[in-house]
Amino acid sequence: MKKVLLIDLMNMFIRNFSAMRLTNDDGEHIGGAFGTLNSLQSQIKKHNPDIVSVVWEGKGSSERRRKTLKEYKEGRKFRGLNRYFEYSQEDESVSFARQLQLVKECLDVLPVYQPAVQYLEADDQIAYSCRTFFKDDAKIIISTDRDFFQLVDERTSIFRPVKTKENPRGELIDLDWMMQKEDVFPPNYALLKAIVGDKSDNIGGVKGVGEPTAKTDFPLLNNMEEAGVDDILEYAGKQKEKKYEKYIDNAELMRRNYGIVQLLDIDVNMQSIQALERSYENKELKFNSYQLRLKLLGENISPSNIDNWVSTFMSVSREPVIL
Numbered sequence: 001m002k003k004v005l006l007i008d009l010m011n012m013f014i015r016n017f018s019a020m021r022l023t024n025d026d027g028e029h030i031g032g033a034f035g036t037l038n039s040l041q042s043q044i045k046k047h048n049p050d051i052v053s054v055v056w057e058g059k060g061s062s063e064r065r066r067k068t069l070k071e072y073k074e075g076r077k078f079r080g081l082n083r084y085f086e087y088s089q090e091d092e093s094v095s096f097a098r099q100l101q102l103v104k105e106c107l108d109v110l111p112v113y114q115p116a117v118q119y120l121e122a123d124d125q126i127a128y129s130c131r132t133f134f135k136d137d138a139k140i141i142i143s144t145d146r147d148f149f150q151l152v153d154e155r156t157s158i159f160r161p162v163k164t165k166e167n168p169r170g171e172l173i174d175l176d177w178m179m180q181k182e183d184v185f186p187p188n189y190a191l192l193k194a195i196v197g198d199k200s201d202n203i204g205g206v207k208g209v210g211e212p213t214a215k216t217d218f219p220l221l222n223n224m225e226e227a228g229v230d231d232i233l234e235y236a237g238k239q240k241e242k243k244y245e246k247y248i249d250n251a252e253l254m255r256r257n258y259g260i261v262q263l264l265d266i267d268v269n270m271q272s273i274q275a276l277e278r279s280y281e282n283k284e285l286k287f288n289s290y291q292l293r294l295k296l297l298g299e300n301i302s303p304s305n306i307d308n309w310v311s312t313f314m315s316v317s318r319e320p321v322i323l
Helices: 009-019 030-048 090-109 122-131 146-151 175-180 186-196 209-216 229-238 242-249 250-263 271-282 289-298 304-316
Strands: 003-008 051-055 138-142 154-160 171-173
Touching: 003 009, 003 030, 003 122, 009 030, 009 090, 009 122, 030 090, 030 154, 030 304, 090 171, 122 138, 122 146, 122 271, 146 154, 146 186, 171 175, 175 186, 186 209, 186 229, 186 250, 209 229, 209 242, 229 242, 229 250, 242 250, 289 304
Parallel strands: 003 051, 003 138, 138 154
Antiparallel strands: 154 171
């Protein structure tokens, strides 16, 4: 069994772009690029994977879900991502694009796969890869996006690089964690989000219902059995309390939301599947440490731990994946 690391690249990049105040010798912000590459090598060193897949958002990736909900991911403000810099919106956009391009150029000389399938979000590509290409392997998804919780099983875990009192270096979300701390059987997490919505993606839920209420009202969410919207409605219909009427009244809302948030059976056409396969199959990876150093120096970035970076990236297998 191989160990596969699947990284939500944009999630990692935005976190570093927002949080790091690092500048180069020219006074330009380079926290997004430096932080992303440093985070990448840190996660590889921590988890020691055989395969590393850095997954990009595909072009037009939100269009499929916007056909169901036109407001999906609308209204997100770009300005002010990094609170340490007083950017104009134009300057921040330029810095964001410049650093992201540098990350892409550096990744091109590292021994990592880089899926980027048109019309598919990174979530979709990671979910499909987990459940098909790497279904028999041990998989660790690196992201702070809680939507991935629904994918957790005996061979799939999530590492959230978010500091908590209990885990100052981040949390590993596995099946036991989901059942005990989240109090939801992983496949039913999508059902929970269908009920309560997701403000970060502009998805409205049943009015007045948050996660604690939904979990209390529907104990079946924590049963070791996958449920669906019909099960929620059937359970609600059998209850005498008036509070359950709102769930029945919002049946179509929950069905719509479930279709948007669930990653367990995504609608992927054959063309997209073939494109995703080509991102992995029989592709020989190479690592050019000289080019990596040159690209960093071109942006006046000289990591003091560059030798550690090189050593970590050297540890990743460069053998092609056979699907």
